[in-house]
Amino acid sequence: MPRLPNTPTPQVLPGRLADWRRALSRHYKRLGHASRQSRFMVDLPDKALQIVADRARPDIVLGISAEGRTVGVLELFKGRDGHAEIGISVEDTFQGKGYGKALFLDGLAAASKLGVRTADLYFASENHGIRSLVHSAGGQTQQCGAECEAHIDIGHFTDGLVDTHDPGIPRPTRLHH
Numbered sequence: 001m002p003r004l005p006n007t008p009t010p011q012v013l014p015g016r017l018a019d020w021r022r023a024l025s026r027h028y029k030r031l032g033h034a035s036r037q038s039r040f041m042v043d044l045p046d047k048a049l050q051i052v053a054d055r056a057r058p059d060i061v062l063g064i065s066a067e068g069r070t071v072g073v074l075e076l077f078k079g080r081d082g083h084a085e086i087g088i089s090v091e092d093t094f095q096g097k098g099y100g101k102a103l104f105l106d107g108l109a110a111a112s113k114l115g116v117r118t119a120d121l122y123f124a125s126e127n128h129g130i131r132s133l134v135h136s137a138g139g140q141t142q143q144c145g146a147e148c149e150a151h152i153d154i155g156h157f158t159d160g161l162v163d164t165h166d167p168g169i170p171r172p173t174r175l176h177h
Helices: 017-030 033-040 046-055 099-113 128-136
Strands: 060-066 069-078 083-090 118-124 140-144 147-153
Touching (some): 017 046, 017 060, 033 083, 033 118, 069 099, 083 099, 128 147
Parallel strands (some): 083 118
Antiparallel strands (some): 069 083
């Protein structure tokens, strides 16, 4: 599953969890109504998106940049037993240009480097881009009404293109309450 030509390479967002939360908040609020619906399965207002960002505890956040800002993100939430949940979104004007595909490929590779063997994605049924990516990676999708749940076995997925200049994927410093 090759990248589209001239697609930027996703990078782990710099900083710690608090920095990631600020970046997620800015990104979420730049999503249009349809993109919010696709990502969160409901068109959340800015105030609710701020709450989602403030409560996020991802283990890694990959970002893809254009025009001097992060225009797409992939969040990885590592669970137990080698399992994770993945969330992905790309600003409206950058959709269809391979940014989501690049995030997806590198996200699966990063997940594998973190010891993740399986991952789930939850998305709105009309999000055909994510559905296509999941199927091209050998994943399975189940639809229940307007929502979909996808399962991917990362163990047999080998086409990820994570930045290998770093010896490993950096881990954030967790906030303690």
